[in-house]
Amino acid sequence: MAGxxxxxxxxxxxxxxxxxxxxxxxxxxxxxxxxxxxxxxxxSPQASFLFGSPSAVxxxxxxxxxxxxxxxxxxxxxxxxxxxxxxxNVVGTLAGLxxxxxxxVSRVVQPFIVAIGSIPIIALAPIIIIWFGTGLASKVAMSxxxxxxxxxxxxxxxALGVDPDQINLLRTLGARKPQIFAxxxxxxxxxxxxxxxxxxxxxxxIGAIVGEFMSSSVGLGHAIFQAGSLYAIPKVFAALxxxxxxxxxxxxxxxxxxxxxxxxxxxx
Numbered sequence: 001m002a003g004x005x006x007x008x009x010x011x012x013x014x015x016x017x018x019x020x021x022x023x024x025x026x027x028x029x030x031x032x033x034x035x036x037x038x039x040x041x042x043x044s045p046q047a048s049f050l051f052g053s054p055s056a057v058x059x060x061x062x063x064x065x066x067x068x069x070x071x072x073x074x075x076x077x078x079x080x081x082x083x084x085x086x087x088x089n090v091v092g093t094l095a096g097l098x099x100x101x102x103x104x105v106s107r108v109v110q111p112f113i114v115a116i117g118s119i120p121i122i123a124l125a126p127i128i129i130i131w132f133g134t135g136l137a138s139k140v141a142m143s144x145x146x147x148x149x150x151x152x153x154x155x156x157x158x159a160l161g162v163d164p165d166q167i168n169l170l171r172t173l174g175a176r177k178p179q180i181f182a183x184x185x186x187x188x189x190x191x192x193x194x195x196x197x198x199x200x201x202x203x204x205x206i207g208a209i210v211g212e213f214m215s216s217s218v219g220l221g222h223a224i225f226q227a228g229s230l231y232a233i234p235k236v237f238a239a240l241x242x243x244x245x246x247x248x249x250x251x252x253x254x255x256x257x258x259x260x261x262x263x264x265x266x267x268x
Contacts, residue, residue: 052234060238074242077220084143085204092151100159117149125214139211146207147200158192159185194258201250
């Protein structure tokens with residue numbers, strides 16, 4: 001045990017060095033990409049029109065920050081994405097874990113889940129708008145539908161992956177099915193559930209953006225659609241940068257929640 005405690009600072013130092021090296025390489029790659037992009041667009045007017053330039057994108061980002069339009073659009077899209085993410089994951093995770101209770105029910109509903117999951121979300125947009133209108137509710141519904149099937153499948157996969165020997169051990173100790181579910185199945189499924197949460201961040205954002213494409217007067221999706229219709233490519237990229245930043249923030253929050261609920265993973 002003493003050797004293990006003495007090795008811990010060395011492991012932490014190695015992790016910090018490795019993380020710093022990765023960050024340096026990432027920054028170098030990004031800087032090189034932006035430099036080549038800027039140089040190429042300055043060399044060709046056609047390339048400048050088709051791809052914009054990092055400097056032009058930066059100007060639109062600064063303008064959006066100073067006049068508040070970027071933060072307003074990002075805030076609206078964040079609200080839609082956050083609500084859809086929460087509703088879709090809660091409903092999907094509860095449904096997926098509940099299927100563990102009955103193999104018969106899971107076999108019955110499996111083709112319906114596959115059928116719903118195979119529908120492109122954009123194909124549902126006209127129906128969603130008719131049902132929920134053109135306001136916030138339709139965007140949240142689009143985001144929720146983008147998330148719920150993925151959350152269901154990942155949580156059900158996690159529940160099925162529980163070690164049968166551990167289940168049998170609890171049964172021999174007198175545990176009932178609800179106790180096995182609460183004490184073993186749910187904790188053992190957390191890794192798959194959080195993997196699904198990280199995956200569905202992007203799906204929730206896609207659903208909200210698609211909803212804004214279809215009908216909206218505000219939001220990052222609206223900004224992208226409006227700029228694209230005006231052939232303002234740098235403005236499109238500026239809105240995309242805002243979308244990426246929003247996705248990174250949401251992914252970071254999911255990671256923080258994972259570390260809070262599964263602290264042992266950091267020590268592996």
